[in-house]
Amino acid sequence: xxxxxxxxxxxxxxxxxxxxxxxxxxxxxxxxxxxxxxxxxxxxxxxxxxxxxxxxxxxxxxxxxxxxxxxxxxxxxxxxxxxxxxxxxxxxxxxxxxxxxxxxxxxxxxxxxxxxxxxxxxxxxxxxxxxxxxxxxxxxxxxxxxxxxxxxxxxxxxxxxxxxxxxxxxxxxxxxxxxxxxxxxxxxxxxxxxxxxxxxxxxxxxxxxxxxxx
Amino acid sequence: xxxxxxxxxxxxxxxxxxxxxxxxxxxxxxxxxxxxxxxxxxxxxxxxxxxxxxxxxxxxxxxxxxxxxxxxxxxxxxxxxxxxxxxxxxxxxxxxxxxxxxxxxxxxxxxxxxxxxxxxxxxxxxxxxxxxxxxxxxxxxxxxxxxxxxxxxxxxxxxxxxxxxxxxxxxxxxxxxxxxxxxxxxxxxxxxxxxxxxxxxxxxxxxxxxxxxxxxxxxxxxxxxxxxxxxxxxxxxxxxxxxxxxxxxxxxxxxxxxxxxxxxxxxxxxxxxxxxxxxxxxxxxxxxxxxxx
Numbered sequence: 001x002x003x004x005x006x007x008x009x010x011x012x013x014x015x016x017x018x019x020x021x022x023x024x025x026x027x028x029x030x031x032x033x034x035x036x037x038x039x040x041x042x043x044x045x046x047x048x049x050x051x052x053x054x055x056x057x058x059x060x061x062x063x064x065x066x067x068x069x070x071x072x073x074x075x076x077x078x079x080x081x082x083x084x085x086x087x088x089x090x091x092x093x094x095x096x097x098x099x100x101x102x103x104x105x106x107x108x109x110x111x112x113x114x115x116x117x118x119x120x121x122x123x124x125x126x127x128x129x130x131x132x133x134x135x136x137x138x139x140x141x142x143x144x145x146x147x148x149x150x151x152x153x154x155x156x157x158x159x160x161x162x163x164x165x166x167x168x169x170x171x172x173x174x175x176x177x178x179x180x181x182x183x184x185x186x187x188x189x190x191x192x193x194x195x196x197x198x199x200x201x202x203x204x205x206x207x208x209x210x211x212x213x214x
Numbered sequence: 215x216x217x218x219x220x221x222x223x224x225x226x227x228x229x230x231x232x233x234x235x236x237x238x239x240x241x242x243x244x245x246x247x248x249x250x251x252x253x254x255x256x257x258x259x260x261x262x263x264x265x266x267x268x269x270x271x272x273x274x275x276x277x278x279x280x281x282x283x284x285x286x287x288x289x290x291x292x293x294x295x296x297x298x299x300x301x302x303x304x305x306x307x308x309x310x311x312x313x314x315x316x317x318x319x320x321x322x323x324x325x326x327x328x329x330x331x332x333x334x335x336x337x338x339x340x341x342x343x344x345x346x347x348x349x350x351x352x353x354x355x356x357x358x359x360x361x362x363x364x365x366x367x368x369x370x371x372x373x374x375x376x377x378x379x380x381x382x383x384x385x386x387x388x389x390x391x392x393x394x395x396x397x398x399x400x401x402x403x404x405x406x407x408x409x410x411x412x413x414x415x416x417x418x419x420x421x422x423x424x425x426x427x428x429x430x431x432x433x434x435x436x437x438x439x440x441x442x443x444x445x446x447x448x449x450x451x452x453x454x455x456x457x458x459x460x461x462x463x464x465x466x467x468x469x470x471x472x473x474x475x476x477x478x479x480x481x482x483x484x485x486x487x488x489x490x491x492x493x494x495x496x497x498x499x500x501x502x503x504x505x506x507x
Contacts, residue, residue: 043230043241046249060469061462062427065438069458076454078266115228125230133228157337161431168340181348189336196335
């Protein structure tokens with residue numbers, strides 16, 4: 001118990017670091033994932049290839065390798081940014097591949113006839129997409145997007161091991177200060193549980209509000 | 215997946231019709247423009263690589279030495295060793311936990327549920343660090359234990375879904391034939407469940423394979439660790455980018471092979487009438503269960 005009360009500031013900093021990392025990386029992943037998903041369903045061959053390569057490569061890359069390449073490799077390349085930003089970049093790009101696949105399968109769940117009906121009513125491409133296809137796709141992807149973002153939050157722990165200020169990273173300092181290592185980890189675990197359960201709760205509410213009623 | 219989705223991307227979407235001659239000309243134009251843009255981006259990357267002297271002989275020479283090649287091979291061997299242990303053990307743990315969750319005894323069910331939910335909610339790395347730092351376990355067993363706890367819990371849910379997806383009548387028929395509870399599970403339900411979930415199980419093994427690289431963070435001498443040793447060698451002018459260029463294709467290649475295997479199994483099963491009953495659950499390897507990437 002002392003570990004938490006004595007080092008509340010340190011834990012707080014680590015906790016906030018994880019939350020920040022999760023939020024920024026989620027935004028990047030959602031935006032990039034959306035762009036790549038639209039590439040993958042586009043009628044233009046080269047964009048489809050780009051989307052497919054992006055997804056296939058990133059889905060099969062170990063995240064540790066990606067962090068290794070981005071956090072330690074890019075600086076040698078002449079690109080120097082704060083560590084935190086590199087971590088957001090690596091996490092966001094990695095997760096975008098999974099978000100892309102979720103969105104794409106969401107678009108594919110909308111029956112073909114819906115689009116045909118919209119077009120036969122004289123709707124433009126934008127109208128078909130915006131008023132018929134996307135609202136339905138959006139509803140069916142809420143739960144899997146939630147799962148993907150929970151995975152992102154958990155994966156952010158790797159950034160801590162690569163010396164980005166983050167929840168897991170706090171154990172090093174506390175270990176040196178001589179606190180009980182078991183309790184140190186108990187509170188780290190609680191921190192992660194709070195974050196993942198909050199995301200889970202948020203998406204539960206979203207699903208209740210917007211999800212497909214069956 | 216609906217039937218019409220199998221006929222390639224062009225027809226599977228609700229987004230647009232099959233293009234006519236005018237639309238096809240327009241698409242060609244867009245296609246050329248985006249190809250030029252992508253190629254320009256690639257060219258710029260290549261220019262950056264040359265500009266920062268990534269292709270000098272000094273940076274690539276280490277890979278011609280036998281000692282370095284052996285170091286990389288040893289690392290790869292250690293990666294595969296951790297993967298082999300972790301996959302076998304997590305399949306076992308998954309089977310045990312799934313049995314627990316399907317048990318008729320309430321305390322057993324609760325305990326198994328608690329284990330599964332807890333280990334799925336924790337970041338794998340936190341578990342690995344806990345075992346490595348707090349319990350003072352050697353790197354390899356710590357890595358394998360962490361991967362086993364996590365992937366075992368995820369696999370338990372996969373097995374459980376598989377068993378529950380087997381038609382009710384199968385179980386009833388087996389009981390009617392006088393089979394005992396254990397016999398029903400091992401002779402009737404489990405074989406069908408494993409068959410239906412095989413693609414998902416293989417995809418989960420891809421996750422385990424990818425996560426062996428976490429061993430790098432606890433000084434386990436695996437493939438990435440070997441790469442790091444070479445990359446930080448001053449004698450070769452810190453060949454960091456060349457190392458990344460050598461080890462990434464190996465990692466990505468291994469994972470892609472396993473992913474393709476999962477997709478191949480899934481496609482084969484779609485044509486197989488034997489798994490039809492149980493395969494009602496989506497056995498799409500691309501589909502993700504809670505937080506398992």
